[in-house]
Amino acid sequence: MVKEQNTEDRIVDAAKKVFINKGMDGARMQEIANEAGINKALLHYYFRTKNKLFEKVFSLVFGDVLHVIEQAVTKETDFEQFLENFIRQYIRLLKNKPFIPQFVIHELNRKPERIVAQIQSKNVIKEQMFSIIERAVEKKEIRPIQPVHLVTNILALCIFPFVAKPMVKGLALDDDEKKYKQYINERPDEVVAFVKQAVLLR
Template sequence: MAKTDNIQEPAVDTTEQRIFEAAREVFTQKGMDGAKMQEIADRAGINKALLHYYYRSKEKLYEMVARAIVGKMLPTIRQLLESEQAFEDKIRGFIDFYIDIIGRNPFIPLFVITEINKHPERFFETILPKDLPRPEVFFSQVEAEVAAGRIRPIAPQHLLVNMISMCIFPFV
């Protein structure tokens, strides 16, 4: 199945936007497996036939919604991790961004964790873009900070996972 990485939310105040918002609510509350097209149609204030006119299948609608959810975060995370800015500024910016975006979209962490646990292959192969943020610059900075004695010894991957975990913990 071909994958489009620049999925955008539909324009505001359209039937398509109402469907998207209804689907986002249902998918984030119930996941792909628990979502019903009839419930999405009811929440959007349309009939099921019109829903199927816009989105031929639940899978296509789910993919669009899930990509939009993940897409809210990845471009900025990429920019932060791959930038050459000072180490402390990078960490501060990363944490500020993560808490801000999740504070405005508190459903994201639980949705992502639940969907990865239920269907990791679908999430990693279909939802995530192929060009994920590359943390090598960040990892090199962590290693340099450890070598200079400015931070305690820690594996760069562990620091990144710890930062993400501490940011999302209050929301899950």
């Protein structure tokens, strides 16, 4: 977005790119330096260790994820509108940054304590989503379902096609990139329809 960046930002951007694609263990400081157009020593000058640089990147990325979800959540309180908006917005985001979920999931599994350190805005999001669902159940707009399950179902349907891309593409779509693109384009309608059918009372 920005043209002229200071060194620190260039490093962070480069680090994001490399860490997201290779993970903490697979990433190389040399590669990050190359990506940023500087040399290794300078990385250490700005962020003393690889680990510190990684933590910085992870908290930024995870913060973004939470922020986007929060945005999508706090817009609507009507259930059907919320469902539509959330699913479409979230999948659109994933189309632009398809490697983020795999990165976040992998690094959270590697070090699950991380989640605790990161949970500031968590409760806002959780309470908001849960209350939308609970209200919809009370109003008999949807069948009785526990909020945790509905939320994870929705996230699963949105995220899985991206994290499991090689499997979906290889096992079901003849390893054909065009078919995969097409499939991804169909997902928003498909997921919205699927969830609505599953929970809306008609």
